[in-house]
Amino acid sequence: xxxxxxxxxxxxxxxxxxxxxxxxxxxxxxxxxxxxxxxxxxxxxxxxxxxxxxxxxxxxxxxxxxxxxxxxxxxxxxxxxxxxxxxxxxxxxxxxxxxxxxxxxxxxxxxxxxxxxxxxxxxxxxxxxxxxxxxxxxxxxxxxxxxxxxxxxxxxxxxxxxxxxxxxxxxxxxxxxxxxxxxxxxxxxxxxxxxxxxxxxxxxxxxxxxxxxxxxxxxxxxxxxxxxxxxxxxxxxxxxxxxxxxxxxxxxxxxxxxxxxxxxxxxxxxxxxxxxxxxxxxxxxxxxxxxxxxxxxxxxxxxxxxxxxxxxxxxxxxxxxxxxxxxxxxxxxxxx
Amino acid sequence: xxxxxxxxxxxxxxxxxxxxxxxxxxxxxxxxxxxxxxxxxxxxxxxxxxxxxxxxxxxxxxxxxxxxxxxxxxxxxxxxxxxxxxxxxxxxxxxxxxxxxxxxxxxxxxxxxxxxxxxxxxxxxxxxxxxxxxxxxxxxxxxxxxxxxxxxxxxxxxxxxxxxxxxxxxxxxxxxxxxxxxxxxxxxxxxxxxxxxxxxxxxxxxxxxxxxxxxxxxxxxxxxxxxxxxxxxxxxxxxxxxxxxxxxxxxxxxxxxxxxxxxxxxxxxxxxxxxxxxxxxxxxxxxxxxxxxxxxxxxxxxxxxxxxxxxxxxxxxxxxxxxxxxxxxxxxxxxx
Numbered sequence: 001x002x003x004x005x006x007x008x009x010x011x012x013x014x015x016x017x018x019x020x021x022x023x024x025x026x027x028x029x030x031x032x033x034x035x036x037x038x039x040x041x042x043x044x045x046x047x048x049x050x051x052x053x054x055x056x057x058x059x060x061x062x063x064x065x066x067x068x069x070x071x072x073x074x075x076x077x078x079x080x081x082x083x084x085x086x087x088x089x090x091x092x093x094x095x096x097x098x099x100x101x102x103x104x105x106x107x108x109x110x111x112x113x114x115x116x117x118x119x120x121x122x123x124x125x126x127x128x129x130x131x132x133x134x135x136x137x138x139x140x141x142x143x144x145x146x147x148x149x150x151x152x153x154x155x156x157x158x159x160x161x162x163x164x165x166x167x168x169x170x171x172x173x174x175x176x177x178x179x180x181x182x183x184x185x186x187x188x189x190x191x192x193x194x195x196x197x198x199x200x201x202x203x204x205x206x207x208x209x210x211x212x213x214x215x216x217x218x219x220x221x222x223x224x225x226x227x228x229x230x231x232x233x234x235x236x237x238x239x240x241x242x243x244x245x246x247x248x249x250x251x252x253x254x255x256x257x258x259x260x261x262x263x264x265x266x267x268x269x270x271x272x273x274x275x276x277x278x279x280x281x282x283x284x285x286x287x288x289x290x291x292x293x294x295x296x297x298x299x300x301x302x303x304x305x306x307x308x309x310x311x312x313x314x315x316x317x318x319x320x321x322x323x324x325x326x327x328x329x330x331x332x333x334x335x336x
Numbered sequence: 337x338x339x340x341x342x343x344x345x346x347x348x349x350x351x352x353x354x355x356x357x358x359x360x361x362x363x364x365x366x367x368x369x370x371x372x373x374x375x376x377x378x379x380x381x382x383x384x385x386x387x388x389x390x391x392x393x394x395x396x397x398x399x400x401x402x403x404x405x406x407x408x409x410x411x412x413x414x415x416x417x418x419x420x421x422x423x424x425x426x427x428x429x430x431x432x433x434x435x436x437x438x439x440x441x442x443x444x445x446x447x448x449x450x451x452x453x454x455x456x457x458x459x460x461x462x463x464x465x466x467x468x469x470x471x472x473x474x475x476x477x478x479x480x481x482x483x484x485x486x487x488x489x490x491x492x493x494x495x496x497x498x499x500x501x502x503x504x505x506x507x508x509x510x511x512x513x514x515x516x517x518x519x520x521x522x523x524x525x526x527x528x529x530x531x532x533x534x535x536x537x538x539x540x541x542x543x544x545x546x547x548x549x550x551x552x553x554x555x556x557x558x559x560x561x562x563x564x565x566x567x568x569x570x571x572x573x574x575x576x577x578x579x580x581x582x583x584x585x586x587x588x589x590x591x592x593x594x595x596x597x598x599x600x601x602x603x604x605x606x607x608x609x610x611x612x613x614x615x616x617x618x619x620x621x622x623x624x625x626x627x628x629x630x631x632x633x634x635x636x637x638x639x640x641x642x643x644x645x646x647x648x649x650x651x652x653x654x655x656x657x658x659x660x661x662x663x664x665x666x667x668x669x670x671x672x
């Protein structure tokens with residue numbers, strides 16, 4: 001028998017503005033014996049992602065909000081420690097959405113067996129082979145309709161989604177890829193490691209001017225992780241027919257005041273622009289294509305990635321808050 | 337020989353904010369004799385449209401800006417008064433884009449012969465059978481992807497585009513159609529004549545609240561002629577998967593200050609919304625489908641329309657300014 005006490009992080013109250021420790025509680029739950037068809041998993045990595053901030057609010061959205069006094073959920077990878085389900089053996093690595101706890105137990109259908117990957121940690125299934133890189137892939141291909149020869153601008157470019165997006169854009173035919181990030185070190189990474197043609201630190205000056213300098217001939221595609229000033233600058237830089245994939249708006253997630261909206265929306269009419277918001281869960285049918293492309297790119301050494309690893313479930317909330325402040329490079333995961 | 341003096345309205349200077357008479361000049365031009373392949377047309381109606389305000393600016397756009405000290409152009413219908421082109425006979429009604437003058441003369445390829453319509457003035461080719469209704473059609477079908485059962489919100493609903501859009505939406509399967517306009521008389525027209533299920537006067541109170549009352553279950557499609565507060569309210573009212581066709585932003589065309597942008601753009605991500613700006617000139621391939629549908633609807637008495645007719649080329653500028661202030665119901669045309 002494995003341990004049966006699951007330590008879980010619950011949402012205790014809905015944050016106003018920046019979340020604090022008081023919005024969360026740590027709860028020890030005694031798990032019942034496995035029912036037929038269930039498995040118990042010891043998690044090795046749990047994912048913290050900016051979208052989780054939105055789910056802490058109680059607002060109209062594709063994704064239901066987190067329930068109060070229930071465990072936060074999210075991507076996680078671990079290994080089976082006990083099984084009453086066919087096809088799941090003790091030791092198998094599995095990917096699932098029952099994160100923010102050390103032990104996850106549920107019907108086997110909520111878990112997917114994955115392969116141990118030579119040279120890659122299991123956490124890759126949360127990042128470069130998981131939701132964040134898949135988000136980058138879908139956003140560029142399905143949402144923004146990336147075409148050969150496009151000039152692409154990506155904000156939040158050193159994050160998990162952005163660092164994948166820059167490389168995918170190039171591999172999918174972009175002519176020029178421009179990124180923004182929030183520190184000089186990240187900007188260096190963009191051009192030196194992730195293959196961006198040009199990059200700037202948005203803290204160095206207005207985005208509009210820096211983007212214009214980096215893309216004097218305009219942009220065709222914008223992949224937005226940031227919102228706010230970045231989106232307005234992109235709307236100014238778009239060439240006719242430009243397309244924006246709106247993936248996130250981390251600049252406003254924790255704002256308690258209504259943000260300033262883009263003042264140049266009328267460009268959308270005169271230039272025939274499209275903006276399309278998305279959450280990747282609605283595009284699961286493209287996952288096989290993503291995995292085929294990404295597995296090949298990784299095998300060919302065409303994709304690089306970084307992870308920011310925070311140790312210990314007890315540091316998950318702090319890790320999440322640090323993520324929201326941009327402390328990560330690439331994917332942030334909590335290692336248990 | 338016909339008269340050979342063409343009275344034309346030129347753009348004399350680019351307006352800042354609201355145009356004034358001083359931005360325009362009236363010029364008499366002596367036309368040369370027709371060259372082989374040319375025709376001369378006496379215009380009967382010229383079109384004034386809100387999009388023309390944008391072309392008075394010198395900004396990046398699909399449509400080239402109007403040139404200074406050149407004639408304003410735009411839709412017009414008239415009759416051939418002299419012809420040196422095969423297929424064009426004196427008296428033939430023609431549609432063309434060489435408006436803002438009483439006599440238009442050019443290569444025959446710039447004109448299209450149309451039919452005299454029983455019971456309809458030639459001006460119908462500028463409105464319900466022309467660019468404005470075609471804009472409504474393309475916006476709903478190609479841009480917003482209208483589907484059976486959608487709830488549709490249309491701003492500027494008593495204008496040439498909006499009054500057509502409400503009826504087309506219903507004929508194409510919308511479950512519920514809601515419109516906004518700027519006077520009580522227009523609001524009455526929307527529900528009593530144009531078939532809107534609900535309508536409100538945006539001057540009576542915040543759009544957000546009035547829209548919520550009219551569409552308590554949310555909207556699926558928004559057809560935007562107005563921009564500004566209307567767009568923000570629509571972004572709040574959208575159901576997941578909502579789609580907006582951005583056709584115009586008359587609320588901001590004459591603003592000298594940057595308008596307030598929508599402060600709720602992050603709804604686009606969480607609800608998977610799409611906003612797509614368009615100018616109908618890029619969708620000409622759909623014109624035959626529009627003409628087939630619209631001709632049938634008119635023959636069956638399923639479409640009604642209004643025109644606001646201003647007499648005299650000398651009143652064209654004033655008519656245009658009145659249009660921008662919402663003095664029109666349905667299509668505004670200048671009758672020569």
